[in-house]
Amino acid sequence: MLETEYIVKRVKSLPDESLMEVANFIEFLxxxxxxxxxxxxxxxxxxxxxxxxxxxxxxxxxAEGHDKYAYG
Structure with missing residues (x-):
């Protein structure tokens, strides 16, 4: 199973209360x-x-004497 499919399957198995936490973590990433x-x-x-x-x-x-060279 592809990693994406695995992750989607795991997210779908979470209770609704956990979805905001998952969304926040995705935003953090x-x-x-x-x-x-x-x-x-x-x-x-x-x-x-x-x-x-x-x-x-x-x-x-x-570098140290740039004024001397620029203005005399």
Whole structure:
């Protein structure tokens, strides 16, 4: 028996009072899945910037002394 069929069979065997709890758990799983997908998407965006690190040349203190180099 497929897992989906098994789960449907088990849900149908539950008393009506338990159905709201099952619905809440399904909603929890959906939210969890959405958050994981969003986290993975954000992680992928960070990789774009990581690829740019080190491609420019400049003074070794550019990060600390950027005002000096920009404004003199």
């Amino acid at each position: 959906e939210v969890k899945r959405t958050r994981l997908v969003e986290k993975e998407e954000k992680k992928g965006k960070g990789d774009l910037f990581a690829k740019a690190i080190g491609i420019c040349e400049g003074p070794s203190d550019l």
